[in-house]
Amino acid sequence: MTEKHKHFGLGTAAGVVGLIVLAGIIGLITVYSGGYNVAATEDHSAFGRWAAATTLKNSIQSRAPTDDPPSFTEAMVEAGAGEYKAMCQHCHGGPGIDRAGWAEGMLPEPPHLTEAAAHWEPNEIYWILDHGIKSSGMPAFGPSHDEEALWNLTAFVTDLPGMTQTDYEAMGSSGHHDDGHEH
Structure with a gap:
């Protein structure tokens, strides 16, 4: 040299x-x-949105459990519907159901799960429900809900993309509430 x-x-x-x-x-x-504006009234830059979305997807994919999820039953989907309507609908909406008005002011905007859930595997949905997502408003339900309740919610969210408004409205009246237990 x-x-x-x-x-x-x-x-x-x-x-x-x-x-x-x-x-x-x-x-x-x-x-x-x-110098970085954290106001929810101002969107992230294009680079910031890309960086956050890419980090989110890769982080969840690398941390989600790799075991096969349980076989989802109609009873699990029904139980998950009650939990979803009590805890999730106000931010994520449902088939034909808009999110609550106050959730429109969140940034990042909570995804409408009737479309977004199709982009996640059941194990990834479970991980999101269990651990939440920092700085997004998505809480971790793992500390307050047992594994069964989380899998029920996962079963329901996994079914959301193909669900009609009529089917959605008919589900979830089985007495489940936001503490993860039947009443």
């Missing part, structure tokens, strides 16, 4: 390190100055 090539390699490495240090300094200035 010639002397010229050694200097070029060292210069390139120093430039890369310098860029990383500069990016870190800009990041710290942004954090400490409050």
